[in-house]
Amino acid sequence: QVQLVESGGGLVQAGGSLRLSCAASGSIFKINHMGWYRQAPGKQRELVASITSGGSTNYADSVKGRFTISRDNAKDTVYLQMNILKPEDTAVYYCNADVVVIRPWGEMGMDYWGKGTLVTVSS
Numbered sequence: 001q002v003q004l005v006e007s008g009g010g011l012v013q014a015g016g017s018l019r020l021s022c023a024a025s026g027s028i029f030k031i032n033h034m035g036w037y038r039q040a041p042g043k044q045r046e047l048v049a050s051i052t053s054g055g056s057t058n059y060a061d062s063v064k065g066r067f068t069i070s071r072d073n074a075k076d077t078v079y080l081q082m083n084i085l086k087p088e089d090t091a092v093y094y095c096n097a098d099v100v101v102i103r104p105w106g107e108m109g110m111d112y113w114g115k116g117t118l119v120t121v122s123s
Contacts, residue, residue, distance in 0.1 A: 003025050008117060010120070011122065012085055012119075019080070019082070023075065023076065024077070027102070028101065029099075029101055030053070032052065032100065035096045036049050036080045039091055039116075049080060050069065051070065066084045088121075098110075
């Protein structure tokens with residue numbers, strides 16, 4: 001089994017910063033891409049940022065220049081540094097990872113999600 005556990009959410013004033021962390025644990029062979037998604041009340045879940053195992057990153061237009069995604073492959077952990085936060089960034093943030101596990105028949109890629117961490121930005 002593989003688990004993703006997020007931490008670092010909370011309440012912050014507009015203009016402030018937060019750093020989210022997501023640690024993967026379990027029977028992991030390797031992790032391909034990792035990412036952060038968010039879901040605001042009444043809205044669909046959306047991609048915030050993603051990062052490949054090689055470090056290539058992708059960001060939603062709404063967070064470019066304010067958020068930075070990074071990962072520590074040795075710790076199977078992904079981070080999201082969020083600066084200049086805005087009230088519209090308020091959402092539950094979810095960690096996602098494409099994890100390769102070993103099965104009797106070989107390697108298999110599986111998609112995992114964390115339970116989410118709430119980020120609230122007050123105006």
